[in-house]
Amino acid sequence: MKLVFATNNLNKLKEVQSLVPKHIQLLSLKDIGCYEEIPETTGTVEGNAKQKAEYLVKHYGYDCFADDTGLEVESLNDEPGVDTAFYAGPKRDANANMDKLLFNLKKESNRKAHFKTVIALHLNGELKTFTGICKGEITKEKNGEKGFGYDPVFKAEGFNKTFAEISLEEKNKISHRGKAVQQLIDFLNKL
Template sequence: MQLVFATNNLNKLKEVQQLIPAHITLLTLKDIGCDVDIPETQNTIEGNAIQKANYVKTHFGYDCFADDTGLEVEALHGEPGVDSAHYAGAQRDAEDNMKKLLSELENKDNRKAQFKTVIALHFNGKLETFTGICKGEITENKSGMDGFGYDPIFKAEGYTKTFAEISLAEKNQIGHRGKAVKQLVEFLSKV
């Protein structure tokens, strides 16, 4: 089986590759000659995942999947949410995004948050979606060197370390993207 993962994010690709079984060949956008930054103009995480999967299916014809992920902070009414990647501006800088988020939460006691990933799959002429959620909280300071995005300031429920302080294998077990990919793999194992 061959599937395109519609992402240019090498960190996401690395996470997903660890979860995809060997009988599924994962192609990248580069592998299929797609060198554009696929638009993400929808106002929901699910909408963006579907938009990216539709783009690859429409323009290149491959069975594919795409994901979109957002960090939803309770005290900020779900922000940054769909705008997580460019929360602090169009430059899409993780350091700037974390700095802005920590600033927004500076005098707030409620630091509850959740990561949400939606995967949209185009397969055999049908569109399916899979959602993974990881509940946790935003820490007061950055901690850890691994991971990417908001990982240094997100601690999953029941954990004392941030996503940036745990192994990729552990993050894939408890994290939002790992949960969504497991649903994807389970679905593909039945077709």
């Protein structure tokens, strides 16, 4: 089975490809010749995931899935939320995003946060969604070299290391994306 994963993020593609069964081949946006920015204008993580999947079906005709992820920090009224990738501006700069987050939390004792990923699967004319949540907290400084995005400042509940300090295999077992992808895989395996 071939499925398009609506992403140009090679880290995300690698992470998800390591989770899906070998009989499912993931194609990236580049693989199908999609180079334009796919709209993410709904104002919600779930809405953006659905919007991206529907865009690919309409414009490229592929069965596909898309995801969107938001980091919600309790003491910041759930910021950055749907704007997670653009928290510090339009360049999607992970270091600038983390720096802004750490600055905004400087005087906060409550550092509780959670990641939420929604995957929208468009398959055979039907749309299904899968949601994964990982609770944790924001550290006071960046730690670790692995992963991407906010991984160096996010520590999952029950762990004393950030996502950037643990292996990809460990992260996939507990992460928001790992949980949502597992639901997707369970669904695909039933077909």
